Amino acid sequence: MTDPKILNRQTPDLNEDQQTNLHSLEEALYRHWDLGKNIVLNWCPRESGVDVTIVPNYLTVTFLTKRRDSQDQQHPESGEALRQDSLSEEFIKSLIAGTRQVDPATLTKIAKMLEVEPIRISLPHSMDKGHLSRHIVDDLIRRYSISYEEGRAVILFNIVGFSLFTPFEQITQLNSLAYSINSAHRRALQKNIDVDFAHTTTGDGFYVWNRERGIQANTNLYYFMHLALADNAISRLKS
Numbered sequence: 001m002t003d004p005k006i007l008n009r010q011t012p013d014l015n016e017d018q019q020t021n022l023h024s025l026e027e028a029l030y031r032h033w034d035l036g037k038n039i040v041l042n043w044c045p046r047e048s049g050v051d052v053t054i055v056p057n058y059l060t061v062t063f064l065t066k067r068r069d070s071q072d073q074q075h076p077e078s079g080e081a082l083r084q085d086s087l088s089e090e091f092i093k094s095l096i097a098g099t100r101q102v103d104p105a106t107l108t109k110i111a112k113m114l115e116v117e118p119i120r121i122s123l124p125h126s127m128d129k130g131h132l133s134r135h136i137v138d139d140l141i142r143r144y145s146i147s148y149e150e151g152r153a154v155i156l157f158n159i160v161g162f163s164l165f166t167p168f169e170q171i172t173q174l175n176s177l178a179y180s181i182n183s184a185h186r187r188a189l190q191k192n193i194d195v196d197f198a199h200t201t202t203g204d205g206f207y208v209w210n211r212e213r214g215i216q217a218n219t220n221l222y223y224f225m226h227l228a229l230a231d232n233a234i235s236r237l238k239s
Contacts, residue, residue: 014136017125021132025050026140028121033144040144041114042100044107045134049123051104052141053111097148100141101134153218155208155225157181162204174201176235181208184227188220195224 014022032038032054041053095110102110111118123132159173181199188195196211208228210221 014132018132018136021123021125021127022136022140024123025121025132025137029140029144032119039146040100040141041095042102042107042110043137043141044102044104045127045137046104046120047126049121050127050137051107051118051120053107053114053116054119055114055116057146059114059116093148096146097150100138100145149213152209152213153221155221155228156202156205157208157228158202158205170204177206177232180228180232180235181206183231184224187227187231188224193220193223195220197221197224 029040029052032052033040036057038054039057041055043050043052107118125132127134157177159177162170162173165173181197185195185197194212195217197208198211199206199208201207208221208224210217210224212220
């Protein structure tokens, strides 16, 4: 996961109090996120700020593994334990899909199940007075979390033989690929192909996806992939 910190970005639609709240919330989330060591699962508004559930990034997988091991040892004839395990997995998926806002009782329940304590983040201005839109908070929480998607196209650009290159060549190859991705985005916009793309590095390449959802968004991403490949192929020929 790349560093999602956006403290220096300005959101012109927010007033001064909202900007202050956003800055304070991001600063606190960034500190708890600890460069990817933790993830933020859920949040709920409080009069003086927000409560959040923060867990180590490995905890959700560990939770599911322990549940499966426990159920396997029971050898249920009726299949009831397996059904409960399935529900547990769906429950974990539900925590990282859709909105992250929950009510206080649900947040407390989730924290108890995962054996962590909810964390209170105090803000300079009250949430109840509209000093930060809740959908903005929800979007910000996602930056410090992981997300589960039922269906979303993703491109994987992988540089063949990357480990055989010298460090200088590796940097050059990554820069070339990054340029092709940005160039493809520009050309897609010129052709009225709407791709609100995001990406993260894999070390020897990039994952790229469309922030928009749906069949058309996935189709546009497919066009985007061909534009990026074409641009990179032309660059190789010229070099």
